[in-house]
Amino acid sequence: MGSVDTWAALGDQTRRSILARVVRQPGSVTDLARDLPVSRPAVSQHLGVLLRAGLVDVRPHGRQRIYSARLDGLASLRGELEAFWSExxxxxxxVAEDDYHHTGE
Amino acid sequence: MGSVDTWAALGDQTRRSILARVVRQPGSVTDLARDLPVSRPAVSQHLGVLLRAGLVDVRPHGRQRIYSARLDGLASLRGELEAFWSExxxxxxxVAEDDYHHTGE
DNA sequence: CAAATGCGTAAGTTACTACTTACGCATCAG
DNA sequence: CTGATGCGTAAGTAGTAACTTACGCATTTG
Known part of the structure; x- marks a missing residue:
């Protein structure tokens, strides 16, 4: 249904930690929650946001759900940031050239 | 005083618009507010956040305050994102190689 | 089948955030 | 000096976001 703004998804520190963890190594919700100072449901909700933002993927594995980082999600961010940067x-x-012409000539 | 998390600063859409506008062309608060659907004080507050996040600079010019994009602020973001990406x-x-060895050999 | 595990989601609370209007201070124009 | 302009900030409000505990469903294990 409703998608989530990618930048807003990364605006939260806990979510960035989760993504960093998942980037390093895919894992189940309980797995990820073990390393974090918040409850498992909280992690589950954050993963939902990351999922809707296109930053992670899920794959059912037995009774677990394995989350992994999604490369193209990161790529789109990279592209957008690069546009900012280059412009x-x-x-x-x-501006520097304008200054040069103003003071130089 | 207190600084602001760079990612969180970009989590807000209005703030991204302001930054994009300032990247294109530096301008005063009233200038920037003219193109936006929010009030001038709101823009002023957002600029404060961007300033504390190290994403923009201010320079007094008469009774105006000219805001411009800060290149090194964008650079640090770029670096952090690049770290995510490469990892x-x-x-x-x-993982692909592991799969290969499992199924191939 | 029964117990245990892994998960998502509902429900509720608290805290923050984005916004508004109102004001007060500084700077430039007449 | 007087009025106008540009700005930041205070104060208040409505919406949202992050978290908790409780529950219920699916899947594996013994």
């Missing part, structure tokens, strides 16, 4: 760089250069 | 890629490759 900032370009405009910074432009 | 995900590496581990994905490792």
């Amino acid at each position: 900032a760089l370009r405009n910074l250069k432009r | 995900a890629l590496r581990n994905l490759k490792r």
